[in-house]
Amino acid sequence: MSQSLKMKSSDFDVTTLSSHMGAEICGVDMSRPLDAITIDAIYQTWLSHNVILFRNQKLFDRDLVRFSRYFGELDLGPTMAWQPEEGQEHPEIYVISNVMKDGNAIGFLGDTEVDWHTDLCHSDLPPKATTLYAVEIPTDGSGDTGYMNMYGVLEALPQAIRKAINGRELKHEDAHTLQGELRHGVSEEKLRSLEEAPGPVHPMVRTHPETGRKALYIGRQYNGDHRAAYIIGMPRDESDALLDEIWTIIRYEKCTWYHKWQVGDFLMWDNRCVMHRRGSFSSKMRRIMHRTQIRDASLT
Ligand SMILES: [Fe+2]
Structure with a gap:
């Protein structure tokens, strides 16, 4: 076209x-x-x-x-x-x-x-x-x-998942790189849990400041062997299960384009x-x- x-x-x-x-x-x-x-x-x-x-x-x-x-x-x-x-x-x-x-x-x-x-x-x-x-x-x-188009991924999520993430925020772990290496200034001894790791909080559904459209904002699933995020205010086992369910959907790659x-x-x-x-x-x-x-x- x-x-x-x-x-x-x-x-x-x-x-x-x-x-x-x-x-x-x-x-x-x-x-x-x-x-x-x-x-x-x-x-x-x-x-x-x-x-x-x-x-x-x-x-x-x-x-x-x-x-x-x-x-x-x-x-x-x-x-x-x-x-x-x-x-x-x-x-x-x-x-x-x-x-x-x-x-x-x-x-x-x-x-x-x-x-x-x-x-x-x-x-x-x-x-x-x-x-x-x-x-x-x-x-x-x-x-x-x-x-991957995250406007499209959000629109295609099952209603139950959309309801579960509505208004939720993710804490994103800043201690490890995507490959699982420790970032500067973070020691493994001090890093007892994902909850204690340094990192920012961002909404799971972001409203794009220029288009006004809503998109799923989920960051990363793992940094090496370490979980990269959890949902604030939700028991960890529920958070882990919900995020894994969303990542399973993401990995179907329905809204995807590859550049050669x-x-x-x-x-x-x-x-x-x-x-x-x-x-x-x-x-x-x-x-x-x-x-x-x-x-x-x-x-x-
Ligand atoms: Fe990148």
């Missing part, structure tokens, strides 16, 4: 990528500064389609930072094991890669599968958007990124209504992605 957006000073084509979400924008060169009308049209397309894709881009980090800044202030990347190098020109760029250089990884997340999650749900101010730019991808085409990467692809997704995951790929393959994250001004 394709449509053209014609504007006063620029135009681009929008092609819908799936029935659940995703739109490809053609006719925009992200390496050049964009005018306000084009920027607004891109933003509106993003809000409508939740994930936008630009292909065949040739971007330096400065281009990626400039484009991302059109839509809000940028945060530095997740800091669990990473600090920007001193003197780094663009500390907003967070490298996701399995590539080793002089015995050290140049980025994060390696080559393993990364389970369904919402970025930084374990922080007080999760970013509204995450962007990824493909610098180098596995030559066998593996390492897809999956996206090409070098030069740029994706930007809305963390307020989309979860994502990554498929594993061979450790013999190189994958280098440059990432930014855009602050959610509605939370500050």
Whole structure:
């Protein structure tokens, strides 16, 4: 399904990528500064389609930072094991890669599968958007990124579950990474239970501050072997059972779209209504992605 957006000073084509979400924008060169009308049209397309894709881009980090800044202030990347190098020109760029250089990884997340999650749900101010730019991808085409429309997941939940989560909040554990490693400043001895773990509380059903639509906001199921969240004010066994029931439904992947990467692809997704995951790929393959994250001004 394709449509053209014609504007006063620029135009681009929008092609819908799936029935659940995703739109490809053609006719925009992200390496050049964009005018306000084009920027607004891109933003509106993003809000409508939740994930936008630009292909065949040739971007330096400065281009990626400039484009991302059109839509809000940028945060530095997740800091669990990473600090920007001193003197780094663009500390907003967070490298996701399995590539080793002089015995050290140049980025994060390696080559393993990364389970369904919402970025930084374990922080007080999760970013509204995450962007990824493909610098180098596995030559066998593996390492897809999956996206899930959480408006759709909420609408499809059985009534009994919707009733049970109505008005409920989740405490998200901030002690472990998605892979189960302890974050900086947390010791295992002090971490006797999920209830005692540091972490923020977010509503299970979020009203998107810009679209006004409601979406399920459930974060992560596990961080390694550790449960990642519990429902505030509910006995733990009931909370665990209800969350597992919801995660079973999520894993049917009814509202899902997978993106197969090409070098030069740029994706930007809305963390307020989309979860994502990554498929594993061979450790013999190189994958280098440059990432930014855009602050959610509605939370500050
Ligand atoms: Fe992520």
